[in-house]
Amino acid sequence: MPDLRRPERTYTIRQLCIEFKVTPRALRFYEDKGLLSPAREGLNRVYNYRDRARLTLILRGKRVGLSLADIREILELYSPDDGGAAQAAKSLRKFRDQIVALEAKREDIDHALESLREGCAGMEARLAKTRPDLLPAEAEAAQAAGARLDAVHEFAK
Amino acid sequence: MPDLRRPERTYTIRQLCIEFKVTPRALRFYEDKGLLSPAREGLNRVYNYRDRARLTLILRGKRVGLSLADIREILELYSPDDGGAAQAAKSLRKFRDQIVALEAKREDIDHALESLREGCAGMEARLAKTRPDLLPAEAEAAQAAGARLDAVHEFAK
DNA sequence: GTCAAGCTTGACGTTAACGTAAGGGTGACC
DNA sequence: GGTCACCCTTACGTTAACGTCAAGCTTGAC
Numbered sequence: 001m002p003d004l005r006r007p008e009r010t011y012t013i014r015q016l017c018i019e020f021k022v023t024p025r026a027l028r029f030y031e032d033k034g035l036l037s038p039a040r041e042g043l044n045r046v047y048n049y050r051d052r053a054r055l056t057l058i059l060r061g062k063r064v065g066l067s068l069a070d071i072r073e074i075l076e077l078y079s080p081d082d083g084g085a086a087q088a089a090k091s092l093r094k095f096r097d098q099i100v101a102l103e104a105k106r107e108d109i110d111h112a113l114e115s116l117r118e119g120c121a122g123m124e125a126r127l128a129k130t131r132p133d134l135l136p137a138e139a140e141a142a143q144a145a146g147a148r149l150d151a152v153h154e155f156a157k
Numbered sequence: 158m159p160d161l162r163r164p165e166r167t168y169t170i171r172q173l174c175i176e177f178k179v180t181p182r183a184l185r186f187y188e189d190k191g192l193l194s195p196a197r198e199g200l201n202r203v204y205n206y207r208d209r210a211r212l213t214l215i216l217r218g219k220r221v222g223l224s225l226a227d228i229r230e231i232l233e234l235y236s237p238d239d240g241g242a243a244q245a246a247k248s249l250r251k252f253r254d255q256i257v258a259l260e261a262k263r264e265d266i267d268h269a270l271e272s273l274r275e276g277c278a279g280m281e282a283r284l285a286k287t288r289p290d291l292l293p294a295e296a297e298a299a300q301a302a303g304a305r306l307d308a309v310h311e312f313a314k
Numbered sequence: 315g316t317c318a319a320g321c322t323t324g325a326c327g328t329t330a331a332c333g334t335a336a337g338g339g340t341g342a343c344c
Numbered sequence: 345g346g347t348c349a350c351c352c353t354t355a356c357g358t359t360a361a362c363g364t365c366a367a368g369c370t371t372g373a374c
Contacts, residue, residue, distance in 0.1 A: 014320075024321090029362060043322050043369080057272070063265045065222035068361075078276055085288035088280060092293070095277040102270050108220045109263050113256060115214070119235055120252040123245060131242035136249070171350075181351090186332060200339080200352050225331075 011047040020059060030058060035072050064105065074098060168204040177216060187215060192229050222262065231255060 013024050030036045031045075035058055038045040047055075054075060061071035077091045127135050170181050187193045188202075192215055195202040204212075211232060218228035234248045284292050 012321085023363080025362065025364085028323090033361090045321085060265050060269055062361095063222075063262060064269050065220075074273070077280075085284065085291055088284050089288070089291040092277065092280045092284065095273055095280060096293075099270060099273050099277065102266055102273065105220060106263065106266050106270070108217050109259055109266065112217055112221050113259050113263070116231070116252055116256050116259065120249065120256065123234075123249045123252060127242065127245050127249065131246070134242055134246040169350085180333080182332065182334085185353090190331095202351085219331095 007049045009049060011052060013045050013047070016047055016052065016055060020055060022059070027055075030055075030068070033068050033072060035068060035075060064102065070098070164206045166206060168209060170202050170204070173204055173209060173212060177212060179216070184212075187212075187225070190225050190229060192225060192232060221259065227255070 011019075013027055016022075016027060017024055027036065027045075031038070036047075036051055036054060038047045038051050040046065057075065058068075058071055061074065062068075066074075073094060077095060124135065168176075170184055173179075173184065174181055184193065184202075188195070193204075193208055193211060195204045195208050197203065214232065215225075215228055218231065219225075223231075230251060234252060281292065
């Protein structure tokens with residue numbers, strides 16, 4: 001029984017599905033869209049280590065909000081199919097575009113987290129006054145840090 | 158002509174649409190889904206400062222990949238409609254859930270950015286060997302930092 | 315030999331988040 | 345008084361990313 005991550009290992013569709021908690025339909029769909037292209041054994045799909053790596057990238061891309069089309073573009077950037085220096089220069093531009101877009105997303109997330117944390121602190125302060133018994137254990141730290149009740153209302157910017 | 162951000166200001170649907178680069182249809186849709194509820198002047202919608210603030214939150218939520226349903230839940234957390242301490246405790250849990258989810262997303266973005274930057278560096282190194290003339294201006298820094306060509310292939314994890 | 319498990323390819327259904335067109339009201343301007 | 349330029353509602357269309365059957369092949373277990 002080989003290590004689940006040994007490079008020479010191969011996977012059935014179901015094995016990958018279980019590992020990554022997706023459905024066979026999804027994997028076939030990604031294949032349809034050109035994001036995966038596993039080998040075949042007769043009719044059956046056989047995924048190898050590279051396919052598995054691509055899948056992790058696909059799912060990560062999805063989690064950060066990229067469309068399958070975007071993800072496909074990125075995956076194509078990594079495959080040295082090439083087409084000459086002009087193509088490479090174009091790829092480089094796309095890489096940079098994606099980096100800029102993701103950095104913006106990171107900013108948004110940071111803002112959102114800040115708002116949420118403020119709202120959270122407000123809630124904790126409020127609960128601390130009325131029903132401290134309902135507070136989760138680690139909330140005292142937030143209180144000690146000086147949570148202000150009116151933070152609830154500062155949700156805009 | 159009042160300051161565009163004075164709290165007492167109101168906005169027509171079109172004004173908000175232009176400012177935030179969305180369509181009237183989108184704003185009406187958000188209203189349909191319970192994320193906005195502007196006042197009316199006859200039939201016409203009249204948005205105030207609070208509505209505008211909610212809209213910024215809605216769009217930010219969208220950019221970080223939340224569904225309108227998620228965003229609505231969060232918005233409801235901020236409105237002190239209340240319902241007692243039990244309700245507040247529930248809200249607090251939801252706040253924390255969202256925070257945890259967003260932190261995970263941040264992690265994903267950081268991973269993705271790392272991969273992209275490696276790929277980018279690989280591309281730059283490659284171009285530097287073949288057609289340095291096609292390189293954008295600031296690329297030398299990356300070269301000096303020791304970009305390795307085979308980084309292109311380390312896209313998995 | 316047949317039965318269930320797991321694979322395959324269609325092909326139609328579904329949900330979210332709007333787009334788009336149809337039809338109609340109101341006020342301002344020339 | 346016609347024609348913009350807005351605004352409204354209703355309703356059907358669209359795209360992405362699958363879900364959900366349906367029908368059929370293979371293969372090991374009993």
